[in-house]
Amino acid sequence: MNSISSKLVAISTQKPLWVYAILLLLTLGVGSQIPRITIDTDPENMLDADHPARVFHNQTKADFGMYDAIVVGVVDDENSQGVYNESSLTDIFDLTKSILSIEGVVDADLMSISTVDNISQAGPGTIRFEWMMPNPPADEAAAAQIQTNIERLPLLYDTLVSQNGKAAAIYVPILDKNESYRIAEEIRAAINQFDGTEQWYITGLPVAEDQFGFEMFVQMGISAPLAGLTIFILLFIFFRNIPLIIAPMVVAMATVIVTMGLLIGFGFTVHIMSSMIAIFLMPIAVVDSVHILSEFSDRYKPGEDLKAVVKEVVGHLFTPMLFTSITSSVGFFSLMLTPIPPVQIFGAFVGFGILFAFLVTIVFIPAYLSRMSDKALNNLQEALHQDGNGDGSRIARIARGLGKIATGYKGSLLVAFGVIFAVSVWGVTQIQINDNPVRWFKSDHEIRVADRVLNENFAGTYNAYLVLTDRTEQATPRSMLDGVTMPASLQDWREETLATVKKGAQGEALQNLIFAIDDKLFDDLTPEETDYLDAVMAKVETANSQGKTFQDPEVLAYIEKLQQTLQDSGLVGKSNALPDVVKVVNRELRSGEQKDYQLPDSSNAVAQTLLQYQSSHRPNDLWHFVTPDYRAALVWLQLTSGDNQDMTAVVQLVSDYIDANPLPAGIEADWAGKAYLNVVWQENMVAGMLDSLIGAFVIVFVMMIVLFRSLVYGVLAMLPLTITITFIYGLIGIVGKDYDMPIAVLSALTLGLSVDFAIHFLERARATFNDTGSVQQTMAIMFEEPATAISRNALVIALGFTPLLFAPLVPYITVGVFLASIMAISALVTLLLLPAVMSLGRKIVFKSAN
Structure with a gap:
């Protein structure tokens, strides 16, 4: 190892300008890719594109014509009639x-009081479909009539207007969820033209995700420079020499630019996780530099051979720095074992960035130190070795x-640490796995307020x-035609x-055969030909009718009972499904009274209600609940x-039912929808994180x-890591913080950096x-420069993340708080527990030191 470090130091100190030039060209060249950045905050991308749950979700959206939707709400608490x-x-x-004129909105599926039908009885056996609100109401009586009409339609009641009458909603389906922020901004602009007393709100997962992407982009541009500024100030406090601390800042900036440039250059989008790469690398990249500068400033004395001191310092620190860099990168590379693509990318590039920072540190820092002027070096000594009143000596x-x-x-x-560990283990068992993209915003953010x-x-x-x-096998046109002797x-x-009718789904093929x-x-047919075709027609019509599963009253009754169970559970606000359509139309075809709000008793009667419904202004709404062949149906919850916890409870309830x-017989149940996908990727993440850890x-x-080269020292090195990870996750369980995506990823950082301090302490102690x-003398020496360097590094990393505490986005705040905690705890465990254990077990520990 020493021969490698000696060669690298020799090259960098003899050819410092070459080192500068190569680093500059590499940074500028790779950094030129950064303007091509693409932001991605879609939680669906937490799953592989070919993941079964994601494939089924997208197939469901296609089969039932479902779109991601923005929800616009209005609340009127001032008027006694509410929004009516x-x-x-x-x-x-x-x-x-105004919304209908916005590009990207699916006009035909937009749901508002003015775009839906009122379904009423025109006479016995006759049904009328007319716009619920073709024009604004001319008076309060007309507004009251709209209220009466909506409350008679379960599909609309408590979906378009709340039960208390105080709120109304507009569901805005959009073609591309990546356009939701733009569309939401245009809706806000239209709302700002109103001067009424109503309060308007915009929410929905698509707009929350796109809004997060916009604010995440802004946050990247703020937090990374602030982290850099914080680190610069801390280094100045430690070393009080601006020329000296420029070196680690160059290392940090080059590391961040090259890593992000490579990520973007390789075509990866910047997800919520990868957006934190710059924030993670900025403090981590200066760790090795602080160790070198700390020991260099302690060892170098005016008049000494500068290059010889640099070579000695780097040679002394090369092995522990190499292993700490490798172990830190292993912690992040382990995230590539998770089945979550954005987490894999995050782990891969942070791991690369750590190794790149080590290489740059080993080459650039010696080159930089070798070119420092005598005046700057003398100033460094005067600042660090004055009368002991400075902040550096305080540390x-x-x-x-x-x-x-x-x-x-x-x-x-x-x-004490034994008790803490035991309590922490209990705390780990209390962890609740949960996430919700809307809660990525602070509680007072407009998205959270609207959601609430x-x-x-x-x-x-x-x-x-x-x-x-x-899933039962249907009759085919061939089986129908083969079943009767043919002329x-x-x-x-x-x-x-x-050849003609076999195209499309089986149900469609039978219909085409008819x-x-x-x-x-x-x-002009012969009697024999006519008899044959009549016989086949009878068979096909029977098979076609029997194949329309979701026109069967018994099947619809099953769905109806399931809906009632969901409603009674309190876990679901409301469910809409095909039975609701059938019952409303059946009521109006009969008496128009509540006693006839029920399912018909025959398939033909069900078919008649659905045929009537298709004469409405929105006939395609039917296909949101059932496929045209009536072989699949959807229950919208x-x-x-x-x-995630609430969605998981719903899934379990349905499973139990x-x-x-x-x-x-033959029917299978599956789940789709964004709320369900969040559950799937969370489960994958937890299992993947555990495996990777x-x-x-x-x-x-x-x-x-x-x-x-020692089992004893190997166990000692893992001690701070084990206690820190257990304590952090135990604390999460005890305080009731949800185990979400940012929390899960912190395990990698804990693993890498906790062992970092232990390696330096143990290597130097041995x-x-x-x-x-x-x-005794060893411990006294260890708590001079080595302990000071560890303390400095802990402060640099912990305080380097403090700008995240002021972010408007909760994941960034979470990372900032817990990273600071991780650094403080791992440093304390290293500086308190390791020396205690080593002293008590001196016969075993120091027998292994040779």
């Missing part, structure tokens, strides 16, 4: 008209104080889809017909919460044994003991 007043309804009408005094505690209260420390207000008033703005599909004269017609037979019956009440832990443990032969 002339002014509010006029504003809703005008806003709807040294704190480090020495920790040494006295570590060596003076060994037994008490072991007991609208879900308090409505059945829910979060969507989940339960898809029921009949030879129809052989050609048969083959042509089969059309083909019906057309043929108009030809509205939830007031987007939390189906276990107790088996689905009709265990795998990385084992790898790092083996590396420690190899590094120290080398010092070999020089002194005294445990």
